[in-house]
Amino acid sequence: MSDFYAVGKSVARVDAVTKVTGAAGYTADVMLPGMLYGKAKRSPHPHARIARIDTSRAEALPGVRAVITAADVSEVLIGLRIRDVPLLARREVRFAGEKVAAVAAVDEETALEALDLIEVEYQELPALIDVKEAMKDGALLVHENLHTYSGLPKPVKKTNVFFHETFSKGDVALGFAQADLVLEHAFTTQIVHQGYLEPHAAVVDIGPDGSVTVWSSDKVPFRVRSLMAEIIGMPITRVRVIPSFVGGDFGGKGMIFDEPLCYYLARKAGRPVKMVMSRQEEFLAASPRHPSIIRLKAGVTKAGAITAWEASALFDSGAYAAYKPQVGLGGTKKLAGTYRIPHVHIEGRYVYTHNLPCGHCRAPGDPQASFAVESFMDMIAAKLKIDPFRFRWMNALEDGDLSPTGEPWRGINIKETMSAAVEKSGWGKAKPNQHYGIGIACAERPTGTGESSAVVIVNGDGSANIISGASDPGTGARTILCQIVSEALKVPMERITINLVDTDSAPYDQGAGGGRTTFVAGQSAYRAAMEVRKELVASAAKLLKCAPEEAQELIDVRDGFLFLKSEPAKRVSYAQAVKGAGKSQIMAEETFSCNQMEDTCFATHIAEVEVDPERGYVEVKRITAAHDIGFAINPAAAEGQIEGGIVQGIGFGLLEEMQRVDGKVTNPTLTDYKLCTPREAPEIITLLIEGAPGAGPFQAKSIGELPACPIAPAVANAIFDAVGVRITDLPISGEKIVNALKESGLSGGKAVAAGKERADAV
Amino acid sequence: MKIPVTLKVNGETYDLIIAPYRTLLDVLREEIHLTGSKKGCDAGDCGACTVLLDGKPVNACLVLAATAQDREILTIEGLARNGKLHPLQEAFVREGAVQCGFCTPGILMSLKALLDTNPAPTLEEIKIAMAGNLCRCTGYSKMFKAVESLDRSP
Numbered sequence A: 001m002s003d004f005y006a007v008g009k010s011v012a013r014v015d016a017v018t019k020v021t022g023a024a025g026y027t028a029d030v031m032l033p034g035m036l037y038g039k040a041k042r043s044p045h046p047h048a049r050i051a052r053i054d055t056s057r058a059e060a061l062p063g064v065r066a067v068i069t070a071a072d073v074s075e076v077l078i079g080l081r082i083r084d085v086p087l088l089a090r091r092e093v094r095f096a097g098e099k100v101a102a103v104a105a106v107d108e109e110t111a112l113e114a115l116d117l118i119e120v121e122y123q124e125l126p127a128l129i130d131v132k133e134a135m136k137d138g139a140l141l142v143h144e145n146l147h148t149y150s151g152l153p154k155p156v157k158k159t160n161v162f163f164h165e166t167f168s169k170g171d172v173a174l175g176f177a178q179a180d181l182v183l184e185h186a187f188t189t190q191i192v193h194q195g196y197l198e199p200h201a202a203v204v205d206i207g208p209d210g211s212v213t214v215w216s217s218d219k220v221p222f223r224v225r226s227l228m229a230e231i232i233g234m235p236i237t238r239v240r241v242i243p244s245f246v247g248g249d250f251g252g253k254g255m256i257f258d259e260p261l262c263y264y265l266a267r268k269a270g271r272p273v274k275m276v277m278s279r280q281e282e283f284l285a286a287s288p289r290h291p292s293i294i295r296l297k298a299g300v301t302k303a304g305a306i307t308a309w310e311a312s313a314l315f316d317s318g319a320y321a322a323y324k325p326q327v328g329l330g331g332t333k334k335l336a337g338t339y340r341i342p343h344v345h346i347e348g349r350y351v352y353t354h355n356l357p358c359g360h361c362r363a364p365g366d367p368q369a370s371f372a373v374e375s376f377m378d379m380i381a382a383k384l385k386i387d388p389f390r391f392r393w394m395n396a397l398e399d400g401d402l403s404p405t406g407e408p409w410r411g412i413n414i415k416e417t418m419s420a421a422v423e424k425s426g427w428g429k430a431k432p433n434q435h436y437g438i439g440i441a442c443a444e445r446p447t448g449t450g451e452s453s454a455v456v457i458v459n460g461d462g463s464a465n466i467i468s469g470a471s472d473p474g475t476g477a478r479t480i481l482c483q484i485v486s487e488a489l490k491v492p493m494e495r496i497t498i499n500l501v502d503t504d505s506a507p508y509d510q511g512a513g514g515g516r517t518t519f520v521a522g523q524s525a526y527r528a529a530m531e532v533r534k535e536l537v538a539s540a541a542k543l544l545k546c547a548p549e550e551a552q553e554l555i556d557v558r559d560g561f562l563f564l565k566s567e568p569a570k571r572v573s574y575a576q577a578v579k580g581a582g583k584s585q586i587m588a589e590e591t592f593s594c595n596q597m598e599d600t601c602f603a604t605h606i607a608e609v610e611v612d613p614e615r616g617y618v619e620v621k622r623i624t625a626a627h628d629i630g631f632a633i634n635p636a637a638a639e640g641q642i643e644g645g646i647v648q649g650i651g652f653g654l655l656e657e658m659q660r661v662d663g664k665v666t667n668p669t670l671t672d673y674k675l676c677t678p679r680e681a682p683e684i685i686t687l688l689i690e691g692a693p694g695a696g697p698f699q700a701k702s703i704g705e706l707p708a709c710p711i712a713p714a715v716a717n718a719i720f721d722a723v724g725v726r727i728t729d730l731p732i733s734g735e736k737i738v739n740a741l742k743e744s745g746l747s748g749g750k751a752v753a754a755g756k757e758r759a760d761a762v
Numbered sequence B: 001m002k003i004p005v006t007l008k009v010n011g012e013t014y015d016l017i018i019a020p021y022r023t024l025l026d027v028l029r030e031e032i033h034l035t036g037s038k039k040g041c042d043a044g045d046c047g048a049c050t051v052l053l054d055g056k057p058v059n060a061c062l063v064l065a066a067t068a069q070d071r072e073i074l075t076i077e078g079l080a081r082n083g084k085l086h087p088l089q090e091a092f093v094r095e096g097a098v099q100c101g102f103c104t105p106g107i108l109m110s111l112k113a114l115l116d117t118n119p120a121p122t123l124e125e126i127k128i129a130m131a132g133n134l135c136r137c138t139g140y141s142k143m144f145k146a147v148e149s150l151d152r153s154p
């Protein structure tokens, strides 16, 4: 493995210098001559009828160039799959924060002033903000015309449950009958924001011929193009999307937000328009992680075998389902974990309410499922008086097993990740102090599928270009593509260029998301590079006097040169080979598409914490994270994904929550909504477990999403180990710990003693 | 009403006519077109807008541009000198401390201020210097490592 040329190495990112010098252009940095600033007027009510909108005073304000309402925009409903969201609310608003009008003005201050001058008369209506209420028969309907919407996976009518999915294996009734013990518990998780640091931004410029240019912080430029073309009613060739650097995504940058409004404002004003969401708007009306209510029921034998498992999840989707490309969340399928269970039944329900719409957030649904399943595993283990590691180990899947929902998986190596994490952490060792606790959790998440094309060019001087529409919202994807092409062509990294290219210039790419980029875009780039290499070899064969039919076999490449393996000293440069082919460049394009796969990735996290039983303060001291990655093309980038996911997951577990009262978010600032700061960042030991077969180039698997999954339950289990209370409602705030300690009569020293006792018992 | 303000940014002088309520961040970005300082919250919470004012890190979104008159302003665009990256920038590139890059300018400015007064900070001191800066991508680990990798001989 060590003789790789460019992969398997922690090379510096291709865009790092651009970023550390402040030169990297993000969408909000786009400044065009004559550009106006747009702002949206939002509903303060979760549910209301719009009786009247009067924009005349706003229009009269000096500096205002355009004001629009629903009457000015297309009536299409848009969405990534289910199309249910209007461009501006028409007649009815369905959540507090929904856009009802927009203005464009010469500067932001004027635009904001104009918003206050728009008069909207609302007739407030009762709002459904409780997901369980919304599911009841006869409940008020959030979408009366649901059955007319496109994109519904199954026809549904007169309900708020727009999607109900089930996964079954075996016969759970039989499985429960075989159990010595049946346990049941409910878990709840809160709504959290992706927390990308760059707020959504969009700029639209309309050319004199009506063609549209869009700059967008969206991570999927090709989808921006198709959605915009559809809204405007133009062929997609008339819309060009110019990608900028994207300041973080975590699933939140896959849907268009203000792009259509910029278009209509620009059309009305005859000038380009920029809109940037404020941090407050981000909290009120982006597409955060779904809150969930999860019920789990397990049947086990006294010896610790799991005989049956039943799970159900309710996801409050908020007012619109438009922000989910798959309708459901992948996490539902994970509700039986990574264990060998003969009888499984899982249900997931996705429900409309008048809360803010939720969308995709790093491993959609998985951290919720993982929190429930992995907390529950510890609860069962405690009941059976089996060590939590041993209980998992006894039941963990092994290679050759089907998944808990009955699908084939290849290369299952959950146990390798478990052993690696245990070995490098404090598991099984003496507790360093009385407030210390340790917890373990496992998780799984598949490599994403999709479609991507890439063009690889070797130029007349032997340097290479990659033209790819793959986006890199900070994951390092573009660096990894360069490493892959560098490896295939044996051209040094510094002679390979990959630029951000617009949708007119790059071939189609489905966009980052679901952990697909290394696999899908990587395969297309690798294959294109190998095609170019073949042509270079064929050309060099003439110069090296090698028979053409043997050339691919006998000729090798290194550092931009071709040579006969038997005679490595006699070399032909790529420049000569290009010339020899009678061309100025040699180019190949490859499309790679994959919709189904048996590859998945595993991880084990071990959290070590200290809990102050008086205040409930939890300090995460150390996380040991072992990840099955197949092959790490760029180990530092992979570690970076894991470290970032862990700190994000700690926020999910302990700190973050978008609090809501009557359907309105009450903490829409980063002062009141806490992200982990450097001070909460623990020591992180990342262990990259290579060797399992991956579908990506060089057997790589994906890494973007999984790190955020097992962390919260690992921390929850560590807290239980430290002070003996089990919190099943996220986030695990200090207050919840203190209250739980009081209720269980375990406060202070007693908690510590109880923790010790448990430790001794194991 | 607009007022004349003279700003000294990265050693250059800019004579501007601006509204008195405009923040230093907006003026840097929109009047001087130095867009390296980022707006993540506009409220002093994220640190993406951090610049040095007379050598001290401030959130440019909380400073009125007019109050920065005649003071030395250093932004991320002024950190590299004569085409040579600052050792901190080099360390961030080398250690893989940059992901999406949106927090990076602000964090580098906070750390530059730290190193100017304390060339050999402990991990705890690094964390305190960065405490006003959020990063959602990296988990901070590689940033700590980047600072710790610098030559800390006095």
Ligand code: FES
Residues within 6 Å of the ligand: B038, B039, B040, B041, B042, B043, B044, B045, B046, B047, B048, B049, B050, B059, B060, B061, B062
């Ligand atoms: S933009 Fe200034 S602190 Fe966030």
Ligand code: FES
Residues within 6 Å of the ligand: A197, A247, A248, A474, B098, B099, B100, B101, B102, B103, B104, B134, B135, B136, B137, B138
């Ligand atoms: S690198 Fe993305 S926020 Fe820090």
